[in-house]
Amino acid sequence: MATEIRVPTLGESVTEATIGRWFKNVGDAIKADEPIVELETDKVTVEVPAPAAGTLEEVAVKEGETVEVGALLGAIADGKAASVEKPAEKPAKKEQGQMKAEKAEGPAGAGGKLVEVHVPSAGESVTEAGVGEIYKKVGDAVKADEAILELETDKAAQEIMSPVTGVLRDLLVKTGDEVQVGALLARIEEGAADTSAVKRDRGEAAAPEPAAPAEKEAGAKETARPPAPSAAKLMKEQGLKASEVAGTGKDGQVLKGDVLEALEQRSRAAPSEPAEAPKVARAPSPAEDETREERVKMTRLRQTIARRLKEAQQNAAMLTTFNEVDMTAVMDLRKKYKDLFEKKHGVKLGFMGFFTKAVCHALHEIPAVNAEIDGTDIIYKNFCHIGVAVGTERGLVVPVVRDADRMGIAEVEKEIGRLGAAARDGKLSMAEMQGGTFTISNGGVYGSLMSTPILNAPQSGILGMHKIQERPMVIGGEIKIRPMMYLALSYDHRIVDGKEAVTFLVRVKEVLEDPERLVLDL
Template sequence: MADVKVPVLGESITEATVGEWLKNPGDPVKVDEPIASLETDKVSVEVPSTVAGVMGEQLVKVGDTVEVGAVIATIAEGGAAASPAAPPAASAAPAPTAPAAVASYGSSSPAQGQAPGSDGAAALSPSVRRAVLETGVDPSNLQGTGRDGRLTKEDVMTAAQNKPAAAPAAAAPAAAAPATGGRKEERVKMTRLRQTVAKRLKEAQNTAAMLTTFNDVDMTAVIEARAKYKDLFEKKHGVRLGFMGFFVKAACMALKDIPGVNGSIEGDEIVYHDYCDISVAVSAPNGLVVPVIRDAETLSVAGIEKTIGDFGKRAKDGTLKMDEMRGGTFTISNGGVFGSLMSTPIINPPQSAVLGLHRIEERPVVRDGQVVVRPMMYLALSYDHRLVDGREAVTFLVALKNAIEDPTRLLIDL
């Protein structure tokens, strides 16, 4: 038997939470094949097998906290003939947990129809199972986009949106059941990532003197530039031309003019940075993560878009590294992709400011004495009033607005 231990997770990280088991007792395992997923404060880390053989006993449960170096499972090397016979008895207890969880909520989801030992049921993470319950989507008919073809929550939600219109009628008899079954509740333990996010955001509220100022920006020029050059851009650089490249470049220019927005407070000292490490909020299966674009002021729009695209892909796969989410001098969060019209984003400590982008919406505005319709976006800058004055915050937003409304400024650094 070979022991599987929790690997080194990164500097100053001594423990993690078991997120899910990727292999059940009795499953064949290859060398370096992931058998479990661990959740740290910021990312998910997969635990690979060091030997080839058959999965043995799982020594910890999903949700348990484990320390670096702790033994979490055993593997029978070489896949002895006796090994396959033992797993059915060993796996009989843990394997039904996924179907049991489904049954406890009275769902008629097809997930219940899977065999207790099937890989399909075992590979569904808690968030995916919850999405399956809520949407009624059959996971066996979906093609996963996560690592090794595993389903993600986004896969389930996309399938739910694309369900035929006739589906609700078929589900009508089941919809009547809750009337007799009463109200139900679900209790799910907070992931380590969500606990860390909650702790840091509350810390920001308790520590910083936060204030938010707003402005709006006419997106006409950027939209026209994007429409004109997007095909050539993608052909040359191999990445799509989005709006974030423009905003990151514009933010870097504005940060040079207003260095306080790019600074931070450490004790009784103010730290000013002559570089722009821009944190960008990226959606991941377990929540938002904030990887950092290092030295963004030195990158082209193409370089920025490539970096963001790579972050998005690896966030979905769960392969972002801890070091890629450390540091950052300024944050940009784009709630517009989810339909947000306006918000007051919370600072990411120890940074002094965060920029919130929102959805583009056609609105009537006055231009040269005439009322015209323009694609407008609200901008929100939340900042630490201990370091950034209102005048500086407004000046920053105006500089950003001017650069977006006249992208030529990005070329001549004006």
């Protein structure tokens, strides 16, 4: 009897996910609770564990497809199938990043059978790869799970491992070659000894070592990798040597972007030609423009973020109102107590603690900003779960500070620090990213002076913080320089009236300009 694998519940507002990758292929043995497939949502990436032990019998959806919560992903046959093993053959590994290995009878020497190494499947949309660095040459001894060569796709680089211990007998590719999924890369004689060592024992001359690359003669690092195929192609077209390009990739590998940067530097440094006959300016052709373009496929996370933000614009009657706040009082308070605060609480006193508490203060007075629409009903939240937008390499995520209205500033600062670190490290859980009732986005850390933030559906409000800028202000009939910040509140006009939105923003401003209000609850 087969056990079904289905999409689990992924959070309150998450209804669908994209198949990131399968860790197993049909026919592979599986242990209970072993990760079997990876799902990606707009908030986080999660691994789905196997509900039972057995053998993967069916894969119902492919990598890259989008499925709804509860959808069928695949099926696992009962545990009996997993216990059947082939007595005379070691199964090849089929984990992500491993090569496909097939044993074939051949004219092996003193060792055993020839094992073929093929280009693995790297996902539904990947059909070819470029051969990067080759770590072994024909005649070299290899160990099981030792890297033979590196393949590069438009998504990532992966090392191809040896499935057995033996000697590399055939190498059918060279660095820079483009190969299709399933293509034969190499053959390994299982159990054979190193041919070069055998020849030395018999007094025969071993095959000469290949000449060292010119880069190494010039003093390059021994660990430097050859340029990426796309970079090597562009270097050849533009007449660039590897010594003229500084590589920023792994182990100093030259990437396409490095070549483009070197070409730009060479263009800036080129001396002006002597004035002879005037030359007629020529517009670059489309073909020349294409060599300076780079097409990069959006990640699934970025695609989902884009779709959800567009949906927020289409589904909500979104409007933004602005105000400005004099940050003098908060900055003075922070300067006065920051050392004592850090010594006592073990965390720095930042601005987010003040803004979070000011928002909670205003939400209690204007509950519509802390509500959401569900069909024909309005749900008022009698708690403050504040989402804090955090920018990461993969995109924007919004971890949630739960019950922020019940916390002190020190507790808020600690929790924001913890969640921010987890977001940047990709370790946020689903529970830490769901249930928010209001969001704060701080564009000021990037230098933004003013913006109109987009709602984080289904919430009805989001506060945009911005850069603190000294400006001349009229105070008591006198012009004084003050540290000012623009505040922006985007809100859903279906729930929140203009008066309520303006009042909310004024309350935030009042609390920040007079922080004692937080202590006295005014």
